[in-house]
Amino acid sequence: MSERKDQNVIHTEHLCKFYPLGDIEVRALNDISIDINYGEFAAIMGPSGSGKSTLMNILGCLDRPTAGKYFLDGTEVSTISDNRLAEIRNRKIGFVFQSFNLLPRITALENVMLPLLYSKNKSHSKERAMEALDQVGLANRAKHKPKELSGGQQQRVAIARALVNDPEIIMADEPTGNLDSKSGKEIMQLLIRLNREKGKTVLMVTHDPKIGAVVPRVISVFDGMLGSQEEQEILQSWRQIDYSQATDEERAAVRDMIAAKAREQEEQDAKNGVVREEEDVHEGNASAADAIAEAFGTSNVSNGTAEPADKGTPQAQG
Amino acid sequence: MTAMKLSHLLSEAFENVRANKGRSFLTLIGIVIGISSVITILSVGLGVQAYVDDQMSGLGSNAVMISEGNYSIQTRNNQTVSTGDMEEICGLPFVIDCSPSLTEIKIATAENGKTLPLTILGYSAAGIALGGNELIHGRAYTEEEVRNAEPVIVTWSPVAERLFPGEKNGAVGRKIRIDNVTYEIIGEYLEGGFGQSFADQMNYASVPYTAMQLRMSGGNRHHYGMMLAFIDESLLTVEEGMTRIETVLRRRHDIPAGRPADFMITTSKEMIRLVSVVTSTFLIFLSGVAAISLLVAGIGIMNIMLVTVTERTREIGLRKAVGARNRDILVQFLFESAYLSLFGGLIGMTTGLLASFGLTAGLRLIERGFESVRAVVNPGVIAFTVFFAAAFGIVFGLVPARKASRLEPVLALRTE
Ligand SMILES: Nc1ncnc2c1ncn2[C@@H]1O[C@H](COP(=O)(O)OP(=O)(O)O)[C@@H](O)[C@H]1O
Numbered sequence: 058m059s060e061r062k063d064q065n066v067i068h069t070e071h072l073c074k075f076y077p078l079g080d081i082e083v084r085a086l087n088d089i090s091i092d093i094n095y096g097e098f099a100a101i102m103g104p105s106g107s108g109k110s111t112l113m114n115i116l117g118c119l120d121r122p123t124a125g126k127y128f129l130d131g132t133e134v135s136t137i138s139d140n141r142l143a144e145i146r147n148r149k150i151g152f153v154f155q156s157f158n159l160l161p162r163i164t165a166l167e168n169v170m171l172p173l174l175y176s177k178n179k180s181h182s183k184e185r186a187m188e189a190l191d192q193v194g195l196a197n198r199a200k201h202k203p204k205e206l207s208g209g210q211q212q213r214v215a216i217a218r219a220l221v222n223d224p225e226i227i228m229a230d231e232p233t234g235n236l237d238s239k240s241g242k243e244i245m246q247l248l249i250r251l252n253r254e255k256g257k258t259v260l261m262v263t264h265d266p267k268i269g270a271v272v273p274r275v276i277s278v279f280d281g282m283l284g285s286q287e288e289q290e291i292l293q294s295w296r297q298i299d300y301s302q303a304t305d306e307e308r309a310a311v312r313d314m315i316a317a318k319a320r321e322q323e324e325q326d327a328k329n330g331v332v333r334e335e336e337d338v339h340e341g342n343a344s345a346a347d348a349i350a351e352a353f354g355t356s357n358v359s360n361g362t363a364e365p366a367d368k369g370t371p372q373a374q375g
Numbered sequence: 376m377t378a379m380k381l382s383h384l385l386s387e388a389f390e391n392v393r394a395n396k397g398r399s400f401l402t403l404i405g406i407v408i409g410i411s412s413v414i415t416i417l418s419v420g421l422g423v424q425a426y427v428d429d430q431m432s433g434l435g436s437n438a439v440m441i442s443e444g445n446y447s448i449q450t451r452n453n454q455t456v457s458t459g460d461m462e463e464i465c466g467l468p469f470v471i472d473c474s475p476s477l478t479e480i481k482i483a484t485a486e487n488g489k490t491l492p493l494t495i496l497g498y499s500a501a502g503i504a505l506g507g508n509e510l511i512h513g514r515a516y517t518e519e520e521v522r523n524a525e526p527v528i529v530t531w532s533p534v535a536e537r538l539f540p541g542e543k544n545g546a547v548g549r550k551i552r553i554d555n556v557t558y559e560i561i562g563e564y565l566e567g568g569f570g571q572s573f574a575d576q577m578n579y580a581s582v583p584y585t586a587m588q589l590r591m592s593g594g595n596r597h598h599y600g601m602m603l604a605f606i607d608e609s610l611l612t613v614e615e616g617m618t619r620i621e622t623v624l625r626r627r628h629d630i631p632a633g634r635p636a637d638f639m640i641t642t643s644k645e646m647i648r649l650v651s652v653v654t655s656t657f658l659i660f661l662s663g664v665a666a667i668s669l670l671v672a673g674i675g676i677m678n679i680m681l682v683t684v685t686e687r688t689r690e691i692g693l694r695k696a697v698g699a700r701n702r703d704i705l706v707q708f709l710f711e712s713a714y715l716s717l718f719g720g721l722i723g724m725t726t727g728l729l730a731s732f733g734l735t736a737g738l739r740l741i742e743r744g745f746e747s748v749r750a751v752v753n754p755g756v757i758a759f760t761v762f763f764a765a766a767f768g769i770v771f772g773l774v775p776a777r778k779a780s781r782l783e784p785v786l787a788l789r790t791e
């Protein structure tokens with residue numbers, strides 16, 4: 058995959074998703090243009106209701122945009138048929154959900170085999186599923202039903218299921234949100250390993266700023282648009298125009314400003330002994346953040362874009 | 376067709392039906408009742424039809440039946456088929472043979488002094504050969520014996536047994552007296568057969584009609600209540616023969632065409648047809664009742680599948696997320712409803728067959744002629760019913776399965 062290192066596995070142009078609500082429309086996504094490279098490890102960040110899941114569902118080909126273009130691995134997917142979309146989900150994307158979504162009546166192995174059931178390549182299904190289970194360290198639990206496994210083990214089975222068809226991208230919606238501290242860390246380490254060793258593009262959704270603070274790339278969304286709330290507010294007050302028309306330089310400047318302010322606030326807090334825990338910090342997420350920090354270094358802080366615990370930061374693309 | 380493995384679909388359907396045992400069971404009851412009543416109705420119905428056909432086939436297909444009077448008009452004279460009528464009909468070139476059908480009830484006395492009331496039928500040699508009568512001992516009376524009005528008698532079991540207890544071979548060669556005339560028993564017929572439905576309560580015997588007219592008191596020697604004429608089908612169709620005979624009788628009775636006749640004439644074919652119309656109408660009616668119970672069962676399947684789809688929305692969303700196409704989901708749920716229905720169909724088939732045999736065993740206990748009814752197990756009917764049960768599940772599973780297949784993956788995954 059190294060030869061494609063600088064190509065985009067995901068490229069979107071002005072993606073919009075509107076839901077009609079009586080006479081008005083809910084703008085769940087508005088003018089989202091992003092690029093994600095092969096092998097990136099990125100997080101979609103934002104508070105609840107900001108449009109993260111909507112964005113990931115469209116990027117995961119589970120949903121279609123109302124407007125805009127989406128190129129996945131070089132294919133324009135926003136207009137293709139349902140059947141082709143199903144095939145793309147099957148071949149190119151592995152999903153990991155917050156609530157695991159394992160089928161309760163079948164074994165771990167059978168759950169992992171599920172994508173192969175709908176795959177064109179069904180050869181050696183069992184062996185391939187065993188191999189995937191082995192990668193997540195659960196080969197010895199193949200015959201167990203989901204309810205006989207712990208939450209962390211269930212999520213590992215779900216990751217094996219996401220891996221079994223050797224997809225390009227792993228999409229994880231709050232993968233550590235339902236886990237305890239130890240499992241959260243293990244799951245995140247697993248995702249990091251897949252990214253580093255297998256070169257998988259990992260795209261996760263989180264509302265947890267702790268994770269956002271350490272992940273190599275953050276895609277902030279707020280109110281259906283790119284950028285954190287603060288960033289959008291500042292840009293609008295500067296330019297008196299739509300945020301989306303701001304230049305990359307302007308965005309970077311705003312982010313630096315926010316980061317500086319945040320550092321100031323932090324120092325102030327430290328001096329006054331104030332502990333800010335505005336969001337409910339989840340232990341699974343907290344330990345996941347530790348795992349990311351260990352693996353990637355606290356990159357966001359070191360390159361000067363660290364931010365307060367309740368804000369996300371969009372990175373310049375590439 | 377999807378390349379999804381059949382075995383997987385099967386085990387999946389099995390697992391899901393099993394996982395909801397209680398509910399599946401309740402749904403199955405409807406199908407079981409529907410299918411088993413169809414099987415029972417068809418098996419017993421076909422049995423009754425076979426029985427009736429068997430009984431009627433004893434009539435022969437070339438018989439024309441002429442009876443006195445006319446139920447649709449009032450007749451002054453009840454004895455309208457005279458010996459003259461019969462002689463002329465018998466003399467027609469296309470009539471092979473004919474026979475009156477006479478009945479008298481007489482007390483018979485055996486050599487040993489035993490007495491028995493007998494229902495005695497008077498026939499010609501061709502007449503006695505009718506009626507699905509099965510000779511078990513001795514012989515029937517011959518044309519010659521009819522011509523000579525010989526005092527010979529045949530009995531239907533268990534008459535001989537009742538008159539001569541312990542006697543073997545139908546007491547052939549023994550003598551009985553009726554109206555002071557001694558008759559020799561020359562043969563015995565198996566109980567049942569034409570007109571022998573109440574053999575346990577009544578005792579049947581037959582003598583040549585000529586002997587009856589000549590030797591028994593009270594017999595009307597000049598008129599017959601009913602007569603049969605047998606048409607040579609190589610010369611005429613039975614219907615044509617019937618028309619010709621009617622013409623002869625109208626001439627003899629001086630009744631112009633178009634006026635109601637004082638006799639009724641019909642063919643054995645027509646009688647068989649009428650009876651089979653009655654039995655098949657009955658069958659269709661019962662099948663309709665069974666069809667309604669199947670319809671109710673089908674709605675039950677549809678209902679349970681709709682509930683299942685709603686319950687498993689998340690599963691459907693997940694399957695779609697990992698690559699299932701609409702068609703895959705459709706097939707999966709169709710398979711499940713077909714499996715449910717087929718399973719019910721197989722149980723229904725078993726209970727239906729048991730009920731059929733139980734019912735005919737019950738009928739045998741009732742006797743009165745029903746004892747000869749046997750459930751007819753037609754492999755075609757069974758195969759069709761089982762196939763139908765599966766097809767039925769597919770038809771009624773279609774709406775829920777379509778609903779499942781069209782679920783948007785995003786919405787399906789969102790449901791908690
Ligand atoms: N099917 C829908 N119909 C109407 N509004 C929707 C629908 N799905 C999402 N939304 C709206 O879009 C916005 C973004 O939702 P979502 O992407 O789920 O946010 P997040 O995952 O960031 O919490 C919310 O305001 C939500 O109410």
Ligand SMILES: [Mg+2]
Nearest residue numbers: 106109110111
């Ligand atoms: Mg969400």
